[in-house]
Amino acid sequence: MRLQKILSAVSALCAGVFCWLFTTGANASSAVPWQKGFQPAVTTVMEDIHKFHDLLLVIITVITIFVLGLLVYTMVRFSAKANPVPSKTTHHAMLEVVWTIVPVIILVVIAVPSFKLLYKADVVPKADMTIKAIGNQWNWGYEYPDHGNFSFIANLIKDEELQKWAQDNKVADPKRLLETDEVVVVPVNTTVRVQVTSNDVLHAWAVPAFGVKIDAVPGRLNETWFNVNKEGTYYGQCSELCGRDHGFMPIKVQVVSKAAFAKWVTAQRKAAGLEPLKQKRRDVAKLNNSAR
Numbered sequence: 513m514r515l516q517k518i519l520s521a522v523s524a525l526c527a528g529v530f531c532w533l534f535t536t537g538a539n540a541s542s543a544v545p546w547q548k549g550f551q552p553a554v555t556t557v558m559e560d561i562h563k564f565h566d567l568l569l570v571i572i573t574v575i576t577i578f579v580l581g582l583l584v585y586t587m588v589r590f591s592a593k594a595n596p597v598p599s600k601t602t603h604h605a606m607l608e609v610v611w612t613i614v615p616v617i618i619l620v621v622i623a624v625p626s627f628k629l630l631y632k633a634d635v636v637p638k639a640d641m642t643i644k645a646i647g648n649q650w651n652w653g654y655e656y657p658d659h660g661n662f663s664f665i666a667n668l669i670k671d672e673e674l675q676k677w678a679q680d681n682k683v684a685d686p687k688r689l690l691e692t693d694e695v696v697v698v699p700v701n702t703t704v705r706v707q708v709t710s711n712d713v714l715h716a717w718a719v720p721a722f723g724v725k726i727d728a729v730p731g732r733l734n735e736t737w738f739n740v741n742k743e744g745t746y747y748g749q750c751s752e753l754c755g756r757d758h759g760f761m762p763i764k765v766q767v768v769s770k771a772a773f774a775k776w777v778t779a780q781r782k783a784a785g786l787e788p789l790k791q792k793r794r795d796v797a798k799l800n801n802s803a804r
Contacts, residue, residue: 541721542687542747551721554742554767558723560629567625571618633723636737639705643696647708647715647728647750650757654696659777662784666692668760690747690762697766699773703739713755719748719763727752740767 543551553559588594646653648665655663669677669691677693678686698704708717710728718725722738740746750761768776 541745542690543720553721553723554740554744554746555722555724555738556741557629557633557738558721560625560632561723564625564629568622571622575618633736636705636735637703639737640702641698642705642707643698644707644709645696645717645728647710647712647717647754647761649712649755650750650761652692652717652750652761652763653711654694656777656780660781660784660786662780662786664694664780666694666696666762666764668762669693687747689760690749690764692762692764695745695764695766697768697773697776698740699770700740700743700767702770703737706736706738708734708736714752715750715754715761716752717748717763718751719746719765721746722748722765724748725751743767743769 541551550558550562550565553562590599641656641658644655644657646655651665651667653663653665655661668689669686671688674686674688674691677683677691683691706717706724706726708726708728709732710730712730714730715728716725717728717736719738722740724736724738726734726736728734744767746765746767748763748765750758750763752758754761
């Protein structure tokens with residue numbers, strides 16, 4: 513009876529581990545209840561993070577099973593009952609060499625993809641456009657310097673306003689604590705440089721599906737980048753404890769086609785009272801020609 517209970521417990525544990533290892537846990541642009549894995553990747557950086565995580569999980573699992581096996585073997589083989597006369601062995605040269613070289617090899621296997629991933633995430637490639645994100649207590653401000661330098665503030669849609677906001681904006685499944693009154697819009701398959709800073713205290717701009725997380729530091733301009741390969745709406749949050757309403761600083765990024773992005777930019781410039789971008793470029797070209 514006791515053996516049957518033990519086998520049942522082991523079976524349940526193995527089933528849970530199998531589900532944790534081989535299910536994504538989320539199929540959305542934001543976290544979902546009981547999620548265990550990462551959000552689906554929509555950038556090459558996040559895809560590499562997934563691969564690196566899976567590699568580490570395999571290595572750690574193998575090491576854990578190996579150490580557990582050694583412990584069990586030691587307890588059984590060298591127990592007082594099985595080995596009444598204690599061994600007087602003090603060292604083993606080959607064993608010393610093996611447990612020095614093998615960990616070095618494991619660390620090298622981990623280090624190579626780790627450094628490659630860090631370099632890829634930290635070194636900003638040639639960007640197609642730039643966005644500036646500014647952390648405030650407690651919202652995010654955004655500027656589009658390449659598109660006329662229009663700006664806006666994105667505030668959280670509070671709980672008491674969420675249902676009305678969803679009806680007005682025809683949103684079927686509003687995300688609590690993630691929806692904002694203004695949205696960061698970027699074109700798909702475009703390398704976007706994000707310059708991040710803060711007006712007051714430390715914040716952090718993070719979007720898990722992009723594999724992006726960078727601190728917003730007062731008086732300092734940090735940079736990161738992303739290139740999203742799938743249209744959709746993606747959510748993030750401030751990821752640096754910044755005060756009372758730290759948990760109420762969501763980030764909402766809408767990735768659209770390049771044509772839709774151009775229309776959005778035109779609408780934003782018009783709302784800000786700026787002249788059309790094409791006209792501004794023509795005026796600049798005339799001034800450059802006259803200067804020559």
